[in-house]
Amino acid sequence: MDETPILLKKLMDGCMVRHAVLANNIANVNTPGFKRQDIDFRKTLTDAIKAGDVAKLASSEPQVKVDGNAKANENGNSVSMQTEVGLMADNGLLYSLSAGVISDKFARLHKAIGGR
Numbered sequence: 001m002d003e004t005p006i007l008l009k010k011l012m013d014g015c016m017v018r019h020a021v022l023a024n025n026i027a028n029v030n031t032p033g034f035k036r037q038d039i040d041f042r043k044t045l046t047d048a049i050k051a052g053d054v055a056k057l058a059s060s061e062p063q064v065k066v067d068g069n070a071k072a073n074e075n076g077n078s079v080s081m082q083t084e085v086g087l088m089a090d091n092g093l094l095y096s097l098s099a100g101v102i103s104d105k106f107a108r109l110h111k112a113i114g115g116r
Helices: 004-027 043-050 054-059 081-112
Strands: none
Touching: 004 043, 004 054, 004 081, 043 054
């Protein structure tokens, strides 16, 4: 069975969660003491692919974590607007690429079963 749609769906789900987390970081850019947050769903995907365990991947959810490596400014806030905007652009491209691949895959399947 082709597991590509499952992987792409999880990747897109992860992108949506990450977008919300990055947007929250931007919304709190001026909040004293706020620590930037992020998720690392790419590692979860990569590990599942390497292990060949798509069932485990299908049941996994991205975990939001505080970024302990982000440098805090004088008010204790560790959000950099430049970093967040760059990560949002990267995340948006990954989502768009995934959506394009899955759309193409389903279009080819539709054509193969006699669709136009």
